Amino acid sequence: MPSPIVGALDEAGVRLTGPRRVLADLIAERRGPFSAADLAADARGRRVEVGRATVFRVLDLFAELGAIERIDLPDGGHAYLACEPSHHHHVVCSSCGRATEVADGVLRDAVRDIESVTGFRIDSHRLELFGLCPRCRSEADE
Amino acid sequence: MPSPIVGALDEAGVRLTGPRRVLADLIAERRGPFSAADLAADARGRRVEVGRATVFRVLDLFAELGAIERIDLPDGGHAYLACEPSHHHHVVCSSCGRATEVADGVLRDAVRDIESVTGFRIDSHRLELFGLCPRCRSEADE
DNA sequence: AAGCTAGCTGAGACTCAGTATCATCGGCGC
DNA sequence: GCGCCGATGATACTGAGTCTCAGCTAGCTT
Numbered sequence: 001m002p003s004p005i006v007g008a009l010d011e012a013g014v015r016l017t018g019p020r021r022v023l024a025d026l027i028a029e030r031r032g033p034f035s036a037a038d039l040a041a042d043a044r045g046r047r048v049e050v051g052r053a054t055v056f057r058v059l060d061l062f063a064e065l066g067a068i069e070r071i072d073l074p075d076g077g078h079a080y081l082a083c084e085p086s087h088h089h090h091v092v093c094s095s096c097g098r099a100t101e102v103a104d105g106v107l108r109d110a111v112r113d114i115e116s117v118t119g120f121r122i123d124s125h126r127l128e129l130f131g132l133c134p135r136c137r138s139e140a141d142e
Numbered sequence: 143m144p145s146p147i148v149g150a151l152d153e154a155g156v157r158l159t160g161p162r163r164v165l166a167d168l169i170a171e172r173r174g175p176f177s178a179a180d181l182a183a184d185a186r187g188r189r190v191e192v193g194r195a196t197v198f199r200v201l202d203l204f205a206e207l208g209a210i211e212r213i214d215l216p217d218g219g220h221a222y223l224a225c226e227p228s229h230h231h232h233v234v235c236s237s238c239g240r241a242t243e244v245a246d247g248v249l250r251d252a253v254r255d256i257e258s259v260t261g262f263r264i265d266s267h268r269l270e271l272f273g274l275c276p277r278c279r280s281e282a283d284e
Numbered sequence: 285a286a287g288c289t290a291g292c293t294g295a296g297a298c299t300c301a302g303t304a305t306c307a308t309c310g311g312c313g314c
Numbered sequence: 315g316c317g318c319c320g321a322t323g324a325t326a327c328t329g330a331g332t333c334t335c336a337g338c339t340a341g342c343t344t
Binding site for chain 4: 156157159160161162191192193194195196199200218
């Protein structure tokens with residue numbers, strides 16, 4: 001079964017090259033957030049050489065297609081996350097790295113409030129949430 | 143008149159050194175977000191030499207004291223912003239860089255919703271908003 | 285199936301933010 | 315003033331991300 005990202009590539013009408021397939025597969029197998037360096041290491045682990053520059057380019061491409069998203073970690077670092085193309089936000093577990101998506105709806109009212117208070121016209125926003133996932137919560141309770 | 147940051151340093155009981163005063167003044171004069179490199183350049187422009195490492199250290203210190211905050215720009219870069227120490231979020235004008243603070247209250251309900259939907263226990267979050275400030279809006283309308 | 289070409293790739297040099305180290309300096313409590 | 319200890323600056327280092335360019339290849343064309 002081909003990864004859903006490969007399907008997205010196909011639909012977008014971009015070339016389906018070797019490195020793109022490999023990276024799409026590796027991304028599909030990852031659960032939590034990952035960095036460009038992680039992917040490069042994964043590829044090396046499989047004895048598939050993918051240039052560092054290519055990893056960044058492909059990550060950019062996927063992000064443009066909406067197949068993955070770039071998020072900012074609390075420590076200031078960056079990471080990528082496979083996700084649905086619709087606008088949404090991420091909840092990242094600070095213990096195990098597991099991540100979940102949250103629909104954007106919850107923020108709509110808040111954004112409207114902020115617009116009327118500040119006079120700004122809000123064009124875009126980014127919200128990232130960090131905490132403990134259900135599994136890590138119950139482990140912490142024991 | 144001393145910058146409000148100098149007061150914060152005093153209260154926190156940390157040393158009031160030359161570089162800290164200089165950087166506090168430079169930060170107080172800035173309107174929008176700024177980077178560590180911006181500050182270093184400002185200092186050089188005034189013929190005051192402040193080591194690059196010191197700029198980062200002082201920025202860290204100020205951030206710890208809550209006198210400034212680190213924000214993530216939409217392009218993935220970082221910047222700092224002078225602000226009040228209470229928890230809040232920033233609205234940054236994507237045209238002129240002017241920034242405003244928004245109290246955290248608007249998000250409380252949204253965070254509660256997200257907790258009940260996902261089962262996560264949310265410990266922290268970061269919200270950044272980008273758009274046009276009132277002034278740039280009216281200029282854009284003309 | 286062979287040819288063509290735009291677009292992709294990999295190597296490697298480069299930039300730039302941020303960190304680590306360490307000898308020296310200078311705030312500030314005495 | 316004196317002296318201690320934290321702060322400083324010079325310098326070297328790391329690691330993420332970008333740029334360039336020669337060579338390669340996916341997939342259209344015939």
